[in-house]
Amino acid sequence: MNRLVILSFLVLFLTACSPTDKELKRAENFMPTKPDSALLILKRLQPDKHMSSSTRALYALLMSQALDKNNIRAESDSLIRIATKYYSDDEPLRAAYAQLYLARCENNLGNSREQALALLKAQEFAAKCEDPKLQGLIYGDKADMYQSQGQTDSMILYNRLCFYSFQKANDARNSVLALITMGNGYLHKSEFDSAIRYYYEADKMAKPMKEAVLSSTIYRALGGAMYKQKKYAAALDYFRRTPLTGTDRYNYNKWYLMAMTFLRMNQLDSAKAYLYKVKNPYEMAPDYYRLWEELCEKQGKLSESLYYAKRLLDVKDSLQQHTLTSSFAGMEKKYKYEHLLVDNKNLVIENKQNGIILLFSLLILSVIIIISLFWRFKINKNQLLIQRQILNQRNSLIAAERENNSLMNQQMQMQHLLLKNVEQYRKRVIKGSETSGAETGNSKKTIQTNAFHEELISHVDLIHSNISKRLAESYPILTQRDILVCCLILANFDSGMISTILDVKPDSVNVHRGRLRKKLELQNPESLQNFLRSF
Numbered sequence: 001m002n003r004l005v006i007l008s009f010l011v012l013f014l015t016a017c018s019p020t021d022k023e024l025k026r027a028e029n030f031m032p033t034k035p036d037s038a039l040l041i042l043k044r045l046q047p048d049k050h051m052s053s054s055t056r057a058l059y060a061l062l063m064s065q066a067l068d069k070n071n072i073r074a075e076s077d078s079l080i081r082i083a084t085k086y087y088s089d090d091e092p093l094r095a096a097y098a099q100l101y102l103a104r105c106e107n108n109l110g111n112s113r114e115q116a117l118a119l120l121k122a123q124e125f126a127a128k129c130e131d132p133k134l135q136g137l138i139y140g141d142k143a144d145m146y147q148s149q150g151q152t153d154s155m156i157l158y159n160r161l162c163f164y165s166f167q168k169a170n171d172a173r174n175s176v177l178a179l180i181t182m183g184n185g186y187l188h189k190s191e192f193d194s195a196i197r198y199y200y201e202a203d204k205m206a207k208p209m210k211e212a213v214l215s216s217t218i219y220r221a222l223g224g225a226m227y228k229q230k231k232y233a234a235a236l237d238y239f240r241r242t243p244l245t246g247t248d249r250y251n252y253n254k255w256y257l258m259a260m261t262f263l264r265m266n267q268l269d270s271a272k273a274y275l276y277k278v279k280n281p282y283e284m285a286p287d288y289y290r291l292w293e294e295l296c297e298k299q300g301k302l303s304e305s306l307y308y309a310k311r312l313l314d315v316k317d318s319l320q321q322h323t324l325t326s327s328f329a330g331m332e333k334k335y336k337y338e339h340l341l342v343d344n345k346n347l348v349i350e351n352k353q354n355g356i357i358l359l360f361s362l363l364i365l366s367v368i369i370i371i372s373l374f375w376r377f378k379i380n381k382n383q384l385l386i387q388r389q390i391l392n393q394r395n396s397l398i399a400a401e402r403e404n405n406s407l408m409n410q411q412m413q414m415q416h417l418l419l420k421n422v423e424q425y426r427k428r429v430i431k432g433s434e435t436s437g438a439e440t441g442n443s444k445k446t447i448q449t450n451a452f453h454e455e456l457i458s459h460v461d462l463i464h465s466n467i468s469k470r471l472a473e474s475y476p477i478l479t480q481r482d483i484l485v486c487c488l489i490l491a492n493f494d495s496g497m498i499s500t501i502l503d504v505k506p507d508s509v510n511v512h513r514g515r516l517r518k519k520l521e522l523q524n525p526e527s528l529q530n531f532l533r534s535f
Helices: 002-017 020-030 035-044 053-069 078-086 092-108 112-126 132-148 152-168 172-188 192-209 212-228 232-241 248-264 268-277 282-298 302-336 338-372 374-379 381-435 438-463 467-474 480-490 495-502 506-519 528-533
Strands: none
Touching: 020 035, 020 053, 035 053, 053 078, 053 092, 078 092, 092 112, 092 132, 112 132, 112 438, 132 152, 132 172, 152 172, 152 438, 172 192, 172 212, 192 212, 212 232, 212 248, 232 248, 248 268, 248 282, 268 282, 282 302, 338 374, 374 381, 438 467, 438 480, 467 480, 480 495, 480 506, 480 528, 495 506, 506 528
16 A cells, blocks of 8 residues: 555656646647647657646647647547546636637537537636637637528627627737628628628728738728629729738739729720739639630620630639549648647547556455455345345436436526526617617517527527427428427426516416417327427
8 A cells, every 4th residue: 555655656746747747838828829839849749658637638628729720620529528528617717718629629520519519618617717808719609600500690699799709808800800700791691881880890990900911801891892782983992992912812812803893894904904913813713714704705705705714614623623632632631640649549548548447446446345245245145136126226216317417407508598698688678778769669679589589599499409490390380489489498487487588478378388289289198398308
């Protein structure tokens, strides 16, 4: 026993004296401004078998962060899960970042449900550590998730929250990017005035930074908004004001947009001049040659038009070939970072080995106890059989209780989010009623109510696999209000809370539940909530 204690202290001493912790600190300091240097430091580290759990978790978190910042896709989630399993409420900041990078990893792997759950956990941890930049990153990822699902309104909402968080963190650059993304959302909805307003705000905020890439992005976006409204003169003005950058892609895109606008204004010579300035169209190649084809056709040069039509076909074939080449490039990139994956697997193996050692120790202890108590087992054999039966029944009850607790915790988390949204909705309604007139207030309240109901449904959809859409497809007779009531029932809200959310009397909720049972063709003994859970 004394030897075991001495060996444990020796391992702790060697771990404390190793340079690993200092190197991890250096990598963490380099991460915000020089992520490539941080990655090199982490690659040089050789995880040893004496690495403590805290050091292993920090290494996993920093390596995941460095890979993300260097645009290297993680091949699996095994590395970051070392950090998510270690960090909890004791270190909410690192726990939140671990869940954030797990969400990005799941997004890379195409696991949208796991991504959403990780983002919800990240947001829960982030609420405990007062870090507005972290909040902004989480909101930005949620906005991207909604954008990929085609939910533009939710994407705009979370980009707005993202902007407010970055403003609070004094992160001007990310604030500008959030404004541009909000503008793009409104432009996608053809709400041009709102889009232009956000582009103007982004331009105002970006000017002190004097960053050509940001200004180029903003003015090209403004010109694109004017072009979509067929205000070609205004679009041309913004394209002309777009600053040149040190990157050819941005500059060539400016010349292409100007040529496209001149062509719509039937100023063919100017369009041709700017097309000649594009030396390499890059990913614009199909649109570039299509514009040449249209220009030559308008000039009556049919032979040149046919030439560019052929170039367009060649470019499309080339793009298909490029897709194949890119896949080989990805394989080469994977080969270059294969040793990183090997290191990560070694960490996982070492973690499993520690678990095996612990289990083996417990097994030895169990054998000693069994030997020492063998005579008692022999005497009380019948009693032991009875105890085993009781133990099996108890395990069954514990398993059932755990399942119920898991479902209850899930419902409590969902109710917590929904109640939070209810409170925010009440505050907005009260504030709106104080600052607006009767008609304007009612209209604004109706819009807020609809948006609020949609957000409630979307939260329940995240937990219950888009149940609103599945109900609408299976029972077309259901109204939007019916589906909202189903979601609130599924979230375990009682009739009083549902009546408060819907702004109706409790008796009306009971009547509505009866109508829902008829529409869903439920038998009398069957519970509406149980039906929705198993749907």
